[in-house]
Amino acid sequence: MKTQSDTIRILLTHMQRIIHKHSFLEDHPIRFAKDIVLTPREIHTIQAIGEHPEINIKELGELFGVSKSAASQMTAKLVGKGYVCKENPIDNNKELRLSLTDAGRQAFHAHACFHGKHLAELEKCLKSEFSDSETARTAELLAIIENVMDKRISTLTREG
Amino acid sequence: MKTQSDTIRILLTHMQRIIHKHSFLEDHPIRFAKDIVLTPREIHTIQAIGEHPEINIKELGELFGVSKSAASQMTAKLVGKGYVCKENPIDNNKELRLSLTDAGRQAFHAHACFHGKHLAELEKCLKSEFSDSETARTAELLAIIENVMDKRISTLTREG
DNA sequence: ACAAAATGGTAAAGGTGCTTTACTATAATC
DNA sequence: GATTATAGTAAAGCACCTTTACCATTTTGT
Numbered sequence: 468m469k470t471q472s473d474t475i476r477i478l479l480t481h482m483q484r485i486i487h488k489h490s491f492l493e494d495h496p497i498r499f500a501k502d503i504v505l506t507p508r509e510i511h512t513i514q515a516i517g518e519h520p521e522i523n524i525k526e527l528g529e530l531f532g533v534s535k536s537a538a539s540q541m542t543a544k545l546v547g548k549g550y551v552c553k554e555n556p557i558d559n560n561k562e563l564r565l566s567l568t569d570a571g572r573q574a575f576h577a578h579a580c581f582h583g584k585h586l587a588e589l590e591k592c593l594k595s596e597f598s599d600s601e602t603a604r605t606a607e608l609l610a611i612i613e614n615v616m617d618k619r620i621s622t623l624t625r626e627g
Numbered sequence: 628m629k630t631q632s633d634t635i636r637i638l639l640t641h642m643q644r645i646i647h648k649h650s651f652l653e654d655h656p657i658r659f660a661k662d663i664v665l666t667p668r669e670i671h672t673i674q675a676i677g678e679h680p681e682i683n684i685k686e687l688g689e690l691f692g693v694s695k696s697a698a699s700q701m702t703a704k705l706v707g708k709g710y711v712c713k714e715n716p717i718d719n720n721k722e723l724r725l726s727l728t729d730a731g732r733q734a735f736h737a738h739a740c741f742h743g744k745h746l747a748e749l750e751k752c753l754k755s756e757f758s759d760s761e762t763a764r765t766a767e768l769l770a771i772i773e774n775v776m777d778k779r780i781s782t783l784t785r786e787g
Numbered sequence: 788a789c790a791a792a793a794t795g796g797t798a799a800a801g802g803t804g805c806t807t808t809a810c811t812a813t814a815a816t817c
Numbered sequence: 818g819a820t821t822a823t824a825g826t827a828a829a830g831c832a833c834c835t836t837t838a839c840c841a842t843t844t845t846g847t
Contacts, residue, residue, distance in 0.1 A: 471759040475750055478762055481769035485642070486649050488776045491692070494805095495783060508833070525795060532651070537834055539797060561795050561842040589775045590635050597768055599631040602638055605765045608757055609641035615749045616648045623655060668804075685824060697805055699826060721813040721824050 482612070499577040510578050512541050513550055513567065517575040521556075521564045550574060642772070659737040663730075670738050672701050673710055673727065677735040681716075681724045710734060 493507045505513070515530055516522060522530070528538030542565060545551040550571035553563045567575055593602060653667045665673070675690055676682060682690070688698030702725060705711040710731035713723045727735055753762060 469763075471754055471762060472750060474759060474763045474766055475753055478766040478769060479746075479749075481766055481773055482645070485769060485773050485776065486646055488773065488780060489646050490650065491780065492776070492783070506832075523795075524797095533833085534835065535796070536798085536836080539795095540833080543797085559843085563796070585775070585779060586639075589639075589772065590632060592771050592775060593635055593768065594631060596771065597764075599634060601764055602631060602768070603629075603634045604757075604761055605768050606634055606638040606641055608753065608762070608765050609638060609645060611752050611756065612749065613641055613645050613648065615745070615752060616645065616652070619745060620648060620651065623652070666803085683824075684826095693804090694806065695825070696807080696827085699824090700804075703826085719814080719824095723825070 497578075497581070499574055499581070503574060503577075505574060508541065509545060509548075509550075510574070512545060513571055513574050514578060516551060516565045517567055517572070520566060523562045523564060527565065545571070657738075657741070659734060659741070663734060663737070665734060668701065669705060669708075669710075670734070672705060673731055673734050674738060676711060676725045677727055677732070680726060683722045683724060687725065705731070 496504050496506045497510060498504045511531075512527070515527060519526070519530070524538045524542055525535045527542065528535040531538065542551055542553065546553055549568055552566050552568050552571075554566075556562065556564050597605075656664050656666045657670065658664045671691075672687070675687060679686070679690070684698045684702055685695045687702065688695040691698065702711060702713065706713055709728055712726050712728050712731075714726075716722065716724055757765075
């Protein structure tokens with residue numbers, strides 16, 4: 468006889484494996500074309516710049532939760548590879564606004580398609596086996612998990 | 628009016644945030660006692676050794692999906708810090724069996740408590756708001772997500 | 788208006804945890 | 818007993834991060 472504790476245990480095991488597999492995927496560079504191979508970090512940076520036009524370096528760092536120095540290094544690399552362009556706005560010689568070059572937009576688009584495809588597939592699978600209310604209920608359950616994690620994070624950041 | 632696609636989108640957003648928060652937690656060392664601060668990697672290694680008594684270095688690497696060299700380096704560090712002990716089995720001078728020292732067992736235990744506490748809290752929250760069948764259904768849904776990820780991983784590993 | 792402080796960006800040095808390559812030493816196999 | 822396989826380590830290097838220190842350009846306060 469399975470108790471609810473058992474099903475929760477199973478649920479969390481799946482969650483753990485999903486997280487693990489996600490980080491596996493995140494750790495592997497993706498080839499978008501014959502000669503375009505980008506690390507996950509590079510892709511995400513391109514994505515962030517594509518989705519936040521005119522973002523500056525400091526903001527980019529904040530978006531990723533890393534130091535501005537780290538953001539500067541990452542962008543410098545992408546500028547070097549020709550995916551990103553840095554330039555001062557007309558009335559400001561201090562900040563640098565980031566934008567995508569043609570190659571950058573191409574990578575951005577390829578990545579979006581890539582993601583869209585997988586999302587569509589997942590959606591198809593879920594719809595075929597779960598009702599609307601079931602998916603909604605699952606979303607609520609995940610929200611609870613998220614809340615518990617938030618609590619833990621806040622205790623962690625308080626203690627330093 | 629919310630369509631099922633919308634609820635799926637919401638569900639996946641929660642999932643993404645959970646993953647993000649998880650990796651945030653994973654990136655921060657944990658203080659188990661006044662003077663015991665361990666990185667997540669160190670804790671996990673201690674945990675793995677505690678849960679797999681007599682494991683050797685190569686197996687430890689396989690367990691984590693890293694090279695045996697990485698496992699060797701991690702182990703050496705933990706031996707240096709006094710949490711882990713390496714020794715040859717009586718009839719074998721090639722392999723090294725890993726085990727926890729007193730300090731290692733202490734850290735292992737502290738970590739287990741730490742986890743148990745959070746698990747208990749999460750379980751309490753979930754039980755208070757979700758029926759057994761709902762949690763079971765959610766587990767099934769997560770299994771589907773996992774399957775889709777598996778497919779993606781396998782295409783990835785085929786293409787090299 | 789101009790000195791002081793704040794802000795955006797970069798450079799240098801260093802850390803962590805990984806990889807690959809090359810190398811030992813021991814064990815297994817023919 | 819010679820060869821081959823296996824467990825472990827060392828060295829070098831990579832990706833990405835941090836901190837510190839430093840410029841250059843605003844912004845502010847008087």
